[in-house]
Amino acid sequence: MKIKEVVIGKPLKSEQIAHEKFTAVSGLPILSSDAISSVAYAVEEILWVLVPIIGLLSYKYMFYAAICIIVLLFILVFSYRQTIDNYPNGGGAYIVAKDNLGTIPGLIAGSSLTIDYILTVAVSASAGTAALTSAIPSLLQHRVSITIVLILIMTIGNLRGIRESSKIFSIPTYLFIFTALAMIIYGVLKIKVLGYVPPELKEIPKVTGDITIFLFLKAFAAGCTALTGVEAVSNGIPNFKEPAQKRAKAVLLLLGLIIVFIFGGMSYLATLYKAVPNMEKTVISQIAGQVFGSGFMFFMVQFTTTLILIMAANTAFSDFPLLLSVIARDGYAPRQFVKRGDRLSYSNGIVALCVVASLLVIIFRGETHYLLPLYAVGVFTSFTLSQGGMFLKWVKGKEIGWRHKALVNGLGAVVTFITAIIIGVTKFVHGAWVVCILIPMVMYTMKLIRVHYDDIASQLSMTTAILPEANCESVKHFIVPVQGVNKALIKTLNYAKCLSKDIVAFHISVDDEETERLQQKWKKYKIDVPLVVRKSPYREIVGPLVEYIHSEDYPSKCGDIVTVVIPQFIMSAWWGNILHGHTALFIKNSLLQHRDIAVITVPYIIGAKPRKCSPGCNCEDKK
DSSP, X not given: OHHHHHHHOSOOOGGGGGGGSBOHXXXXXXXXXXXXXXXXXXXXXXXXXXXXXXXXXXHHHHHHHHHHHHHHHHHHHHHHHHHHHHOTTOOHHHHHHHHHTOHHHHHHHHHHHHHHHHHHHHHHHHHHHHHHHHHSGGGGGGHHHHHHHHHHHHHHHHHTOHHHHHHHHHHHHHHHHHHHHHHHHHHHHHHHTSOOOOOOSSOOOOOOSOOOHHHHHHHHHHHGGGGTTTTHHHHTGGGBOSSHHHHHHHHHHHHHHHHHHHHHHHHHHHHHHTOOOOSSXXXXXXXXXXXXXXXXXXXXXXXHHHHHHHHHHHHHHHHHHHHHHHHHHTTSSOGGGGSOOTTSSOHXXXXXXXXXXXXXXXXXXTOHHHHHHHHHHHHHXXXXXXXXXXXXXXXXXXXXXXXXXXXXXXXXXXXXXXXXXXXHXXXXXXXXXXXXXXXXXXXXXXXHHHHHHHHHHHHHOSTTOOOOOOOGGGGOEEEEEXXXXXXXXXXXXXXXHTTOSOEEEEEEESOHHHHHHHHHHHHHTTOOSOEEEEEOTTOOSHHHHHHHHTSTTSOOOTTOOEEEEXXXXXXXXXXXXXXXXXXXXXXXXXXXXXXXXXXXXXXXEETOOOOOOOTTOOSTTTO
16 A cells, blocks of 8 residues: 555545646646647658658648648637537547437547547657657667556556646646747758758658659648647546636647647758658657757757657546546446546556557557557547537537538538548558457447446346345355364354354365364364365365255255355465465355355454454454
């Protein structure tokens, strides 16, 4: 417990939840770090598509693609502002699609967002590692280990609670914003005013083809990674302090302006400094090296880029558990995700996100370029469903001013749908096909979970229940499994005697000599409970016990409940439990599969400190 408190802090009271929420200042870096960080690799992804085909012309058409992406960004910002106004409880695309389009579209959106958030963590941490290894190439061989360590650090930070995570992770985001703006401004001035002529650091490939509509669309699709995370603000409205909607809309508008300046600025710098994408050094690293040289500011750019790429994962850690809790309340995810942890965060969702994202990093060897094709398909699928749901809401409701609202969301739905198709087609063979399989798989899993909960609810429902009269005699059959005669057994037998007189001790014999010694001790200590011995040639424990309970040798009948009282050793030191076989736990879990068997565990703690007893007490601790 002490270790847990040191790592994630002391538990918080439920009433403290209001103090754990974001202001606009603290919410901006947490919920928009994903979108802001995307500019660190979006420009590079566009160039990866264009440079090998059209060479020097890439920088001209890359900038055109960037302008198209910025236009799409503004459409999304205005569309999601309307979502914030109408869905203040969060859930984003999942809730909007489910309410307006139906359950299946809602599950598609929920599945898409689930995959998106998992990929956000894997991509962001991998990209952060890439920025670090660009500055320190000797670390390149350890990139998978470094990436997993970064994810663990983010996990611990978020397990400490919303307010704690905002304190820890806000400063790096603001540092990146100011550093990036400084590089953009100085980088433009250095060429346009100071007359600097950038040298050719990498040879630009010779032209092997012409610019085509398909090639441009492919580059546009690659750069749309810059828009991932825009939906995070609308998903996380409940994380803001009141007035939550007003703060969320302010953060969304600021986010849009920051992306315009940084993404647009980085794109323009790439055209000026002719950065060439490669696996050893990122585009931002190349530009920073030419703008600032190899001094302090170069390493500051690399340092803050690494931090913002890591911080992008924090958007997922903030929003994914909240989304999962909404889905779980609807019965499409395990109910454990509804509960808040000690620090009032949805800790089960945070841990699940950490585990799955780490597995992805291992599978794809921490390489951002391999992960990104999986990334944008799910994002734009959720964009489309969210905007389509809002459009249908306005058309059906016909509230005051519904036409211009429907126009905004309708335009957003059409543009994001076309973009999703472009991304799906252009990146299909590069890995997007995986997402096309994963989304239906996640949906199917969600449906199975809901069927399970519905089935349980039906079986537990009181509407068709027959309530029999209480019959005390039918629940007085008690059995105590016996392995050896010791204090734990005596304590268990004494406990059972307090509940019933119909008690039988049951021993599974796998060794004749051991059984004989047990019977001798039974007589020696004059234990007044009948001892039943059954041989088990295959050393099975539970099977013979259940067989005995259901046999004619045992006095229970159909409809009776038999209680098995199990002694269990528990070590006070955590490491002591590793040295024991946990037979009691195994027996308990197996017996609970039978409706007519109840299980009681009687603990016997080894090495526990004796409690303070009152005068005249005659308990074992006192003796």
